[in-house]
Amino acid sequence: MKKTAGFALTGSHCTFKKALAALEKLAESYDIFPIVSPAALTDTRFFKSEELVARLEGISGRKPISSIRDAEPIGPGKLLDILIICPCTGNTLAKLAHGITDTAVTMAFKAHLRNDRPVLLGISTNDGLGASAQNIGRLLNTKNVFFVPFCQDDPENKRFSLVSDLSLLTEAADCALRKTQLQPVIRSK
Numbered sequence: 764m765k766k767t768a769g770f771a772l773t774g775s776h777c778t779f780k781k782a783l784a785a786l787e788k789l790a791e792s793y794d795i796f797p798i799v800s801p802a803a804l805t806d807t808r809f810f811k812s813e814e815l816v817a818r819l820e821g822i823s824g825r826k827p828i829s830s831i832r833d834a835e836p837i838g839p840g841k842l843l844d845i846l847i848i849c850p851c852t853g854n855t856l857a858k859l860a861h862g863i864t865d866t867a868v869t870m871a872f873k874a875h876l877r878n879d880r881p882v883l884l885g886i887s888t889n890d891g892l893g894a895s896a897q898n899i900g901r902l903l904n905t906k907n908v909f910f911v912p913f914c915q916d917d918p919e920n921k922r923f924s925l926v927s928d929l930s931l932l933t934e935a936a937d938c939a940l941r942k943t944q945l946q947p948v949i950r951s952k
């Protein structure tokens with residue numbers, strides 16, 4: 764039987780295309796439960812909410828979990844073997860690092876961690892080496908939290924930006940399931 768993976772998207776809309784491609788590959792070996800933050804469901808020039816929901820349903824066969832209420836049973840029901848948050852914004856990183864639970868995604872994190880099971884973060888934030896750096900540091904040092912290896916995607920023009928390499932998502936998930944961090948965490952572009 765396939766392992767179950769929560770796949771939670773937060774509001775890095777420019778990353779959705781790559782994240783969905785990585786999710787399609789992941790779905791070959793994991794049973795997927797999609798989860799979305801309210802910001803992820805906002806229409807932008809990159810993605811319309813309807814299109815995102817349709818793609819997630821198409822890949823997983825499930826409606827995305829989009830409320831705190833619907834994410835809460837992940838804990839008591841031990842629904843997921845692994846929770847993947849991808850893309851993970853600077854905003855969500857800050858909340859995860861400080862125990863703030865006010866979206867379906869942060870609720871899923873809290874509910875899932877209580878089961879002593881792994882979480883994998885695929886980060887995408889323009890302030891990864893700025894305001895988010897302390898939160899990334901804190902989460903690197905948090906039990907059961909792992910990262911999809913990341914790099915500075917555009918050091919010339921976006922000096923503080925960090926982005927996970929989503930071609931490594933499935934490999935990083937397989938490692939995280941074994942409670943191991945895929946190495947090296949920091950990659951070159």
Ligand SMILES: Cc1cc2nc3c(=O)[nH]c(=O)nc-3n(C[C@H](O)[C@H](O)[C@H](O)COP(=O)(O)O)c2cc1C
Nearest residue numbers: 773774775776800802803807852853854855887888
């Ligand atoms: C078009 C668009 C693209 C965005 N891209 C990013 C991004 O790549 N990384 C990021 O940290 N925030 C990005 N944001 C800002 C987040 O959507 C915003 O901080 C939001 O509050 C995140 O909420 P969430 O973390 O609950 O999804 C973007 C916003 C918009 C409108």
